[in-house]
Amino acid sequence: xxxxxxxxxxxxxxxxxxxxxxxxxxxxxxxxxxxxxxxxxxxxxxxxxxxxxxxxxxxxxxxxxxxxxxxxxxxxxxxxxxxxxxxxxxxxxxxxxxxxxxxxxxxxxxxxxxxxxxxxxxxxxxxxxxxxxxxxxxxxxxxxxxxxxxxxxxxxxxxxxxxxxxxxxxxxxxxxxxxxxxxxxxxxxx
Amino acid sequence: xxxxxxxxxxxxxxxxxxxxxxxxxxxxxxxxxxxxxxxxxxxxxxxxxxxxxxxxxxxxxxxxxxxxxxxxxxxxxxxxxxxxxxxxxxxxxxxxxxxxxxxxxxxxxxxxxxxxxxxxxxxxxxxxxxxxxxxxxxxxxxxxxxxxxxxxxxxxxxxxxxxxxxxxxxxxxxxxxx
Numbered sequence: 001x002x003x004x005x006x007x008x009x010x011x012x013x014x015x016x017x018x019x020x021x022x023x024x025x026x027x028x029x030x031x032x033x034x035x036x037x038x039x040x041x042x043x044x045x046x047x048x049x050x051x052x053x054x055x056x057x058x059x060x061x062x063x064x065x066x067x068x069x070x071x072x073x074x075x076x077x078x079x080x081x082x083x084x085x086x087x088x089x090x091x092x093x094x095x096x097x098x099x100x101x102x103x104x105x106x107x108x109x110x111x112x113x114x115x116x117x118x119x120x121x122x123x124x125x126x127x128x129x130x131x132x133x134x135x136x137x138x139x140x141x142x143x144x145x146x147x148x149x150x151x152x153x154x155x156x157x158x159x160x161x162x163x164x165x166x167x168x169x170x171x172x173x174x175x176x177x178x179x180x181x182x183x184x185x186x187x188x189x190x
Numbered sequence: 191x192x193x194x195x196x197x198x199x200x201x202x203x204x205x206x207x208x209x210x211x212x213x214x215x216x217x218x219x220x221x222x223x224x225x226x227x228x229x230x231x232x233x234x235x236x237x238x239x240x241x242x243x244x245x246x247x248x249x250x251x252x253x254x255x256x257x258x259x260x261x262x263x264x265x266x267x268x269x270x271x272x273x274x275x276x277x278x279x280x281x282x283x284x285x286x287x288x289x290x291x292x293x294x295x296x297x298x299x300x301x302x303x304x305x306x307x308x309x310x311x312x313x314x315x316x317x318x319x320x321x322x323x324x325x326x327x328x329x330x331x332x333x334x335x336x337x338x339x340x341x342x343x344x345x346x347x348x349x350x351x352x353x354x355x356x357x358x359x360x361x362x363x364x365x366x367x368x
Contacts (some may be wrong), residue, residue, distance in 0.1 A: 024210035030281045031216065033210045033250040039218050044226065059223060063215045070211060096210040121208050125252065186329055 012077070012088055019075050023027035023097065039137060060143020065159040071097065079090065083177050086154070087113035090122040112176040120164070120171045128165050136160045142173055153181040166187030215247070220320070239325035246329020249277060253290075253361040262334070266356065266364050273327060274301055281326070291306045297361050325345050327352050336360050 005109045039056065046052045075093045080086040091103040099121050107114040122138045128137075136142070142158035149156045162168040191238075224237040253276055254262075263269040275285040287305075292298035320342035328340040337357040344350055 020209065025207040026210045026213045027281050027283060028206050028208045029214050029249070029252070033245040033281075034213065034216055034220070034241070036248065037244045040218065040244060041220075041223070041237075041241060062222065063219050067211075067215055098209050100208050123250070164292075180207050 004067070009088065009092070012092035015076050016093040019093060020100055023074070025100070028100065028121045028124065035122045035140075037128060043132070045142040049132060049134050049138055053139050056136065056139040057143040057146075060140035061147040062143075063140070064147020065151050067144060068100070068151040071148065083111065083154075084108055084113065086149070087115070087175070091115055098186040106172070112174060114161070115173045115175065117171045123163075123165055123171070126165060133166070136163070137165050138163065138171060145173065145175060151176075155179050155181055192325055214273060217319075227296040235249040235321040238326070242322040242325020243329035243332065246326040246331075249326070250333040252297060252328045253277065253280065265367060266336065267359065269331065269334050271356070272299070272301055277330060282312065294357070297358075299354045299357045301354070303350045303352075304348070320344050320352075324352055327354065
């Protein structure tokens with residue numbers, strides 16, 4: 001069974017690499033600097049750290065609900081059988097395809113997993129000043145995951161738990177499954 | 191607010207590219223967000239331009255950190271060539287198509303990009319997103335002590351023209367150095 005897991009990890013890595021190879025690319029510096037400009041604008045508008053964190057997450061959510069369609073269209077992956085499968089697909093194909101980086105799935109249990117990024121294009125060139133020490137700078141990624149997973153019928157909470165900007169070695173996002181959503185079909189009259 | 195590593199002491203990132211799609215989603219969300227806080231198209235363009243200015247200042251610092259020499263551009267042609275090639279390559283992958291001087295006005299220059307730029311990333315954009323690029327150029331010029339008025343014009347053939355009009359003090363300094 002271990003061999004099977006390794007095989008599928010190889011397959012997923014290849015799917016991620018292939019997907020990324022096929023897409024149009026832009027300078028990661030343009031991306032990082034633009035993200036920095038977005039964060040600064042939100043800080044300027046909301047001033048206070050908690051409100052800024054919430055807004056960045058919300059913007060991520062808006063992106064996530066749209067991004068998932070593109071992901072499903074471009075990634076050559078079969079349907080996930082379990083929440084853990086979902087984790088692996090996100091880490092090896094999703095992150096690779098969009099951000100060009102490899103993410104690892106660590107600390108998994110039935111209903112939760114943690115994604116670990118050793119390389120984070122959002123936070124390149126960034127240092128948090130004292131008064132923003134608690135800023136969840138890459139919180140937008142949490143929102144993206146939440147939005148994308150909601151579109152595939154999973155309600156999750158995503159939290160930035162470690163961040164190199166906070167002095168940690170790696171950046172980690174914990175994803176916890178709250179409930180599976182059932183698709184509801186409404187009559188047009190509703 | 192200053193969010194930038196003072197020195198590139200961390201090893202350089204392995205990857206230097208992200209998908210264009212990731213950038214497009216981010217930029218689109220920036221536009222959506224900005225739209226909620228403005229009333230007119232002009233105000234939206236101004237917001238995008240401001241975002242660009244911050245980027246321009248930072249990319250200038252980044253470029254200076256990378257060049258081992260601390261030589262600073264003091265001539266107009268020097269800074270324009272820096273923008274036309276070094277900066278453009280860093281952000282957009284290639285030098286800009288051309289750098290031109292206005293025949294009518296001594297203080298006006300144009301950077302012309304034939305390939306569709308920012309606007310290509312956003313279909314049906316509600317404004318001239320090249321204002322973002324104009325902002326980047328203005329940020330670089332401000333940071334390098336070449337105050338200028340910068341505007342962007344998109345033509346039908348997708349050509350983007352960045353028009354730079356230097357402040358009088360820049361032209362005076364230029365004359366003194368000639």
